[in-house]
Amino acid sequence: MEHNFRRTWDGIAWQRHAHILVQMRHGASNVQRVPDKVNGDAGLEFFTLDGCLYQCFAPEDPGNTPKTSSAMKQKATRDLPKLKEYEDTLAKLLCGLKCSRWILFCPVLDDKAVIAHVRAKGAEVAALGLSFLSADFEALVQSQDDFTAEAAKLRELPIGPNLLIAQPSEEEVTTQESTDLVVTLDGKLSRAYPLVTESKRAKIRRTYVKNHIKGGNTLAALKSEHPMLWERAWQTISAEESRLEMLGAAGEAAPAERLQESLSRIEEGLSKDLPHVAHSTLTAISAGTLSDWLMRCPLDFDGDK
Structure with missing residues (x-):
């Protein structure tokens, strides 16, 4: 069998x-x-x-x-x-x-x-x-x-916070900030946070870029050290992305609230499917996934093109 x-x-x-x-x-x-x-x-x-x-x-x-x-x-x-x-x-x-x-x-x-x-x-x-x-x-x-x-x-073994995850370097963050994907991200953040100053939004953008890199590094470490758990995490993320693309992120809630809702859904799904993985690891994956969606456009807001 x-x-x-x-x-x-x-x-x-x-x-x-x-x-x-x-x-x-x-x-x-x-x-x-x-x-x-x-x-x-x-x-x-x-x-x-x-x-x-x-x-x-x-x-x-x-x-x-x-x-x-x-x-x-x-x-x-x-x-x-x-x-x-x-x-x-x-x-x-x-x-x-x-x-x-x-x-x-x-x-x-x-x-x-x-x-x-x-x-x-x-x-x-x-x-x-x-x-x-x-x-x-x-x-x-x-x-x-x-x-x-x-x-x-x-699959049932606990995976603690000691997973070896490469932290984003300043050079990596600066390099990624110059890509077209981050231009897309910046446009969405301007609609999600319309009242903040340009310098404040730049700090928020940099945080999303760091999360994107760290999330990717976390998934890479999970794939290398615990491939069966990585596969389960990837299936969870893919399922939530498919749901998002089908239903969209439209609604009466403000974009910032929708971002929090999407982040919560990712964390909840990962927590259910990977109950023995440290919360810090799941948080890194969730934040990185949200950043990735904003850059690649699975997560969109009304009026985005």
């Missing part, structure tokens, strides 16, 4: 996410990551103390099944022989541990032929009698569908 998991990943993000899932399955203290900065990773991303060898792979075009299947087969063909090539290195790393499984861990698995290929290559390696492989050694292919329980637990 397939589940609605994110299919497209870049290699580094997938490796980080896979590491978390593997830690949740085997226990964090039972998983050893194999760094690749010095002489590569010897064909392993991480291994577990109960005898599993994991290698991660994120296909570039998961929507193209033949291309993806070919790439996964090639990955196994390249990396399984590394168990022999790096036998001495791996034996030292494993330190007497007997391993019974080599697992190619991918975001998706759509083609049974990949399983047959990986198992055949695994049988070839098993026949070599490597010192750190057990007699029942097998090579497998697994995907997110094999880690549904771990994924469900991951």
Whole structure:
């Protein structure tokens, strides 16, 4: 049974996410990551103390099944022989541990032929009698569908304010203030705050620009460190944007009040869909989303063109 998991990943993000899932399955203290900065990773991303060898792979075009299947087969063909090539290195790393499984861990698995290929290559390696492989050694292919329980637990983990978010620099803010998008923003702010002075409106505009940059950085950090939560946040934002585009922001309330209403709706939606994410993180995303809408025009006021 397939589940609605994110299919497209870049290699580094997938490796980080896979590491978390593997830690949740085997226990964090039972998983050893194999760094690749010095002489590569010897064909392993991480291994577990109960005898599993994991290698991660994120296909570039998961929507193209033949291309993806070919790439996964090639990955196994390249990396399984590394168990022999790096036998001495791996034996030292494993330190007497007997391993019974080599697992190619991918975001998706759509083609049974990949399983047959990986198992055949695994049988070839098993026949070599490597010192750190057990007699029942097998090579497998697994995907997110094999880690549904771990994924469900991951969604419920609290994400505190310690998410590493890049703060907007003055240079970034100044650069973005000169773009056409901010010209659009400034026009809307002049209607939302018609009684404030030019200098006051400039300060308000700068705050929106900072929020736009910080919101984007927050979503980028969430996508990198907690991609499943990022996907949920993105779905919430997209749904609210679609509602806004369909119904518009028209009404008897003043523009400033409509801005507050839109901000509250975003925060409320995110709070419901991401109840375990720190309020400060949700606030940064909400404020950034509102700024983005004002610049791109999903949020419009009467008389805007």
